[in-house]
Amino acid sequence: MKISHIEHIGIAVKNLDEAIPYYENVLGLKCYNIEEVKDQKVKTAFFMVGQTKIELLESTDAEGPIGKFIDKKGEGIHHIAFAVDKIEDQLKQAEEKGVNLIDKTPRKGAEGLDIAFIHPKSTFGVLTELCENKNK
Numbered sequence: 001m002k003i004s005h006i007e008h009i010g011i012a013v014k015n016l017d018e019a020i021p022y023y024e025n026v027l028g029l030k031c032y033n034i035e036e037v038k039d040q041k042v043k044t045a046f047f048m049v050g051q052t053k054i055e056l057l058e059s060t061d062a063e064g065p066i067g068k069f070i071d072k073k074g075e076g077i078h079h080i081a082f083a084v085d086k087i088e089d090q091l092k093q094a095e096e097k098g099v100n101l102i103d104k105t106p107r108k109g110a111e112g113l114d115i116a117f118i119h120p121k122s123t124f125g126v127l128t129e130l131c132e133n134k135n136k
């Protein structure tokens with residue numbers, strides 16, 4: 001696999017309206033985008049830190065992935081996302097190496113990125129997302 005940088009870190013929060021002021025007023029970051037991703041039953045808020053983003057995730061459905069995550073583990077780091085080129089090829093290579101993929105083919109994530117998740121069973125406990133910006 002060839003990773004160019006950490007695209008974003010996904011952080012599960014109970015409530016964006018409560019979490020955003022911490023990032024803005026304490027950390028001094030600026031929320032530049034809020035977007036709902038219906039497919040993943042989340043509302044996301046983005047902050048830029050260098051070339052890496054912080055993606056806050058609020059569940060819009062208790063039965064969605066973030067709802068279940070917070071129920072089990074509480075708020076906190078949910079996933080790490082690596083930027084790659086040719087995401088389809090990267091997924092194929094990973095699969096050939098015996099990695100357990102959640103998404104065998106990419107789907108659309110927030111900000112128009114093509115994304116795919118690797119199962120934490122294959123990544124030493126870290127839910128890992130690959131993403132490619134095909135609009136750049």
Ligand code: ZN
Pocket residue numbers: 008010055079081129
């Ligand atoms: Zn993400």
